Amino acid sequence: MLRPLDRHATELLRALTLIVLLACGFAGLTSHVANASSLRHSPVVKAVQKARPSVVNIQGRKTVRAEQVDAIGGDPFRQVNGMGTGIIIDPRGYILTNYHVVENVEVIHVTLEDKRDYIGHFISHDPVSDLAIIRIDAGEPLTVIDMGTSNDLMPGESVIAVGNAFGYEHTVTCGIISALHREVQVSATQRYRDLIQTDASINPGNSGGPLLNIDGQMIGVNVAVRVGAQGIGFAIPVDEALDIAARLLSAERIEQRTHGVVGRSHWREGNSALLVTTLKPASPASQAGLQPGDVILEVDEQTVRRPLDFERAVLGVANDRPVVLKIDRDGHEQIVELRLSKMQAGDLFEQMAWQILGFRLTPIPSAEFRKLNTRYRGGLRITEVRTDSAAAAQGIRSGDVLVGMHVWETISPENVRYILNHDDLDRFQPVKFYIVRGQETLYGHLRLDTPQVPQVARQTQGRG
Known part of the structure; x- marks a missing residue:
């Protein structure tokens, strides 16, 4: 015999129904979150996560010329807080940045992605390209950024800028390559040539930071923004930046030791290596038997893809130890031992004129x-x-x-x-x-x- 539910039974049924609905709802929500997590881990997120450990923040006080001076004799200079970004290009703490970021900075403060702070030491610079190298002593190997190439960039290609924008560390902005081969005049004394133009937001503090492709490879060094415009920023192509970095970090410049190799990046079988274009007369390289046309594949088992890789590999090697080169000569691999030598007075003058005068x-x-x-x-x-x-x-x-x-x-x-x-x-x-x-x-x-x-x-x- 059917009976109407009493009040207690009705409330019990409602409670059971609510529990079932909530369980079904939470099951659906959990499934949705799981799906969202995999979707949210996009190529952009992966690229940023890959590059972040190699991007540093740079801050410090610098002296600049005052725009206005009191008629009664005010100070023609003033102190300002400078900020910028740097890119780790060697595990020993060598960092590439823009010269205007560290120019006149009294004490260079460098902060890693994990918040560790160090004092940066000025190593070398090139005012024409507005690039400089500083170094920190972290006491352990640092993560070097994945270096791409700028010889295959495409207008419309997705790019990512990472930097210390307005002091907000590791700010990430996205955009596309708007154009290539731009020439930009930013002051009476500074002109940039062959820049990458992007609409990824580049702000004060981004200078010296990487412009990444969607694979997380550095394809440029952020350098300038068009004042008064929106979405017009510029970066130095990575191939040019790293060729200049090779000179700034060369054994000749840092240690006054010479090897005599002059070369350029050479693409072979989908990868780049170092093509020897010429050898300095009576240099260690010519004495070791290297020849123009040789392709250097490795130095002390370190892969060499560009001049910077070669200079990094020979920098700091003990004077009494040769470096072992694996080369390709006419399709056959060979091993060559190269021993760097101290530069003589004439070599030092030549190097000084080449680097300073050009x-x-x-x-x-x-x-x-x-x-x-x-x-x-x-x-x-x-x-x-x-x-x-x-x-x-x-x-x-x-x-x-x-x-x-x-x-x-x-x-x-x-x-x-x-x-x-x-x-x-x-x-x-x-x-x-x-x-x-x-x-x-x-x-x-x-x-x-x-x-x-x-x-x-x-x-x-x-x-x-």
Whole structure:
């Protein structure tokens, strides 16, 4: 016999129904969250997670020239808090960043992704490309960023910028490559060539940070943003940045030791290696039997894909130990032992001129110089100009004769060495130079790549 449910039974049934509904609902929610977790772990997330340990934050106080000075004699300089980003390019703590990030910074503070703080030491810089290398001593190997290439970039390709935007560490922004091969003037003294343009947000503090592709590989170094515009930022292509980093981190520059290898990245079977293009005469490389056309695959079992890999591998090797090279010569692999040597006085001068002036010099015999019919007493012939140097931008050519710099004659290498080692060299910047070309005497102003950080900062408006 059917009976109506009493109040207690009705409440019990409602409670059981609610429990079943909640269980079904939570089961559905759990399934949804599980699915969302796998979907949320997108290629962008994977790329950022891969790169984050290799991105550092840089901060410090710097001295800049005041825009306005009181008529009664105010301080022409002022202190500002600088910030930027860096990229770990060697496990020993070598970090690539923009020169304007660390220029004039009194104490460089570096913070890793795990919040550990270190003091950074200035190593070298190139003001023309606006790149610099600093180093920290972390006491353990650091994670090096995965270095991609910029020779296959495509407009419309997805990219990711990571950096210390406005002091917010490890800020991530996404966008696309808007254009390639841009030329940008950011100040009267700084022009960038062949930049990547992106609409990924790049803000003050992003400078020196990586621009990544969707695989988490660095394809550029963030450097500038168009003031007053939205979605127009710029990055130095990674191939150019790392070739410059190879010079900044070379054994010649850091340790005054030479190997004599001159090479470039070479693509073979889908991968890059180091193609030897020439050897310096009487150098350790030529004595070891290396030849132009050889492809260097490994140095001490470390894979070599570009000049920076080679320089990193030989940097810090003990003087009494040779490095072991695995090379490919005409399709056959060979082993070659290379022992670096200390640079001689002549080599040191050549390296100093090449790095600071941007060209190579050789003396001219007096009899030959007199044929130029000039009022100058002597000069040095320019035999080669570095393509990415300020000298090249000023129009200096191979064959020109350097006859003076600032207020001094340049008759001999000793004259140039005196000028480059002068305590007040930074105050002379940009340095006036005089050259003889044919029957003409020409002059211009050259901003030198001085080994020390200048005391007067350049304007940084418009940079990230």
